[in-house]
Amino acid sequence: MSDLVGRLRARGWRMTAQRRVVAEVLDGEHVHLTADEVLARATARLPEVSRATVYNALGELVALGEVAEVTTDGRAKRYDPNARRPHQHLVCSGCGEIRDVHPDGDPLAALPASERFGFAVSGADVVYRGLCPACVAM
Amino acid sequence: MSDLVGRLRARGWRMTAQRRVVAEVLDGEHVHLTADEVLARATARLPEVSRATVYNALGELVALGEVAEVTTDGRAKRYDPNARRPHQHLVCSGCGEIRDVHPDGDPLAALPASERFGFAVSGADVVYRGLCPACVAM
DNA sequence: CATTGACTTGGACTTCGTCCATCGTAGGAT
């Protein structure tokens, strides 16, 4: 819990019951939920929340930098509420489990100017892939 | 051109007119095509190729390690025929252009054992994000 | 408390991809 709702209010985010519920769902569980999972948990608290509203709220939280979108496969995007501290992701190729990890150094440092082709490079998303202990054992 | 068809045949990949066309499309243009773009180019050479066949062939080429799947956004997967040499990707946040890049060192080296949580880590996909020269100028 | 522009709704729609029963054919066997 990190008072996401308070930060959003302070930044002038118009607060509605629906947006509050979405923010609380994300702030409460630091796992990587899909939009549908967010919708399910939001609906449990506030029955009449529409899918479109959840997508809208998630999109705005991403734009505000409070939540990160994680796309580890071609399936549903996942939403990571721990966006304020830079980190990367470790994904199990077996079961899909996702963990936040903190690699040494800045990944951008590994990309020399000669490999930037004139781009203004602003960030790097790293997905480490492997098998989690449970899937290794099988 | 790198004789992808020859390599596949040598590996016992059952060759059909449709599979050959898909392989030739990928081998000919070293850009990052979506499945639909592969289908369009394949159809131009062999009018009666079905979508399912293109997806099947792409899936097998990925499984064989001859082609890499690249997912840079939540949209369509792209297929990278340059999978035999390890590389990463640089994506323009403005126009979506994708370039192959070769960072220094092995990205796995940046992940210490204490951040691996018992996973058997086998690889890392890095997506560098930024603006290409054309999009910076706008 | 009245106002208003921003937010919400729900259902239709789009995109991307998968599935399946049926048909066709590549490549080994004869």
Next chain:
DNA sequence: ATCCTACGATGGACGAAGTCCAAGTCAATG
């Protein structure tokens, strides 16, 4: 060269994920 058969191709239905829109509702300001 021809035959057989298992593997591949077909296309249309289906499904998942996400977007769009017109109409209704409401939070925040004065």
